Amino acid sequence: MEKHITLPLTEEIVKTLKAGDTVYLTGTIYTSRDAGHKRMCESLAKGEELPFDPKDATIYYVGPTPAKPGQVIGSAGPTTSGRMDAYAPTMMSVGARGMIGKGARLPEVVEAMKKYTGVYFGAIGGAGALLAKCIKQCELIAYEDLGAEALRKLYVEDMPLFVIIDCEGNNLYESGRAEYLAKK
């Protein structure tokens, strides 16, 4: 099904999303990848606050290229999500619900998604020039020293995504492939 979603990502919205849905996302999301997640989780362990309010937040696993003059952001496609598996349950435990990336997740991440009502969206890997088009605003909010890995706040309009894993644990990587092989 095709769905247009406006953020923040409430529990009610997440429950309507099913693996295999095409979703167009509009609203504020945050970027973070390996080094940013490591820092955020270290901050949480020390009882410190995150650079943004994680409640109902969506995190995009991306390290964009630098913006050319006149651009909001450079090319900005997803990075491999599995490298954030060590941190994702912690992020969901403090309220973050949405993850945007590409590639497989570990069972413990899926369990955390069921427990905290989270959703894993896939953006098309390698389509960084196209995905940058739907990013209308970009603001660096923390960890500037990390360069491409710094934390950014983005405003996106109709960002084209697929629901890969929904809050019941259904997985498009499994069902999509099984469906194709069954038809063959």
Added chain:
Amino acid sequence: MREIQVSAITDVVERLCIEANTHLPGDVKCAIETCRACEDGAIAQGVLDKIIENYNIADSENVPICQDTGMACVFLEIGQDVHLVGGDLREAVDEGVRRGYGKGYLRKSVVADPVRRGNTGDNTPAMLYTEIVPGENVKITVGPKGFGSENMSAIRMFKPSAGLQGIKDFILETVELAGPNPCPPMVVGVGIGGTFDKAALLAKKAIMRPLDTHNPDPFYAELEEEMLEKVNALGIGPQGFGGKTTAIGLNIETLPTHIAGMPCAININCHVTRHKTEVL
């Protein structure tokens, strides 16, 4: 003896870094478009359409195709009658990478130490390979390599008794394990023979070989076709969402090897298989 200033190599490397990251080679586009025409699932078609739209945007707006603008793999084939003058070759290549990644607004993705990390800030050093060849030219190839796919690569030291079947099983096992992670449709580079290190280099060279070419040895040319078909029968599909197109190409490169061994390396690349060559 022909003299070539290393500064000329810097200029070419700078240009190739930018062009390779912005314009996808024609053979790769052609392979993607051929696969799009064969897909019948709606999601698979939609994904390939977006991938095509993406490289068209990169072409027309001169922006990077993918945000992972890679480690700069630089291959120099240096004619034995060439004398490189005017500075240090290694430094000249790195300066080309530094300028290309700076001026081209490309992402700096290199850390100075594999364990202690720390971004070098300019995407240097290049992964530099030099080879001495006959003649008085220098052939320069830049192949930016993203790591979503590099991470899914594998190498195995087979016993000769494993035979051809061992190689075939290893290719399928590696693609299966890679699954959706390397941004399929992927390009599979297979290096067989040589030593441990040479097999890996052959696999890297295999992904840089145009997808509309075959290994000149008919035995391996047939194996390329057979294994591409088998890889696509896995059904992983574009982005791993299921479909006919798991790989858009599978190239095999080989070398003689030792009586006791049969090394096999598999280098995985994504659909953004970039490389650009210029001869000085």
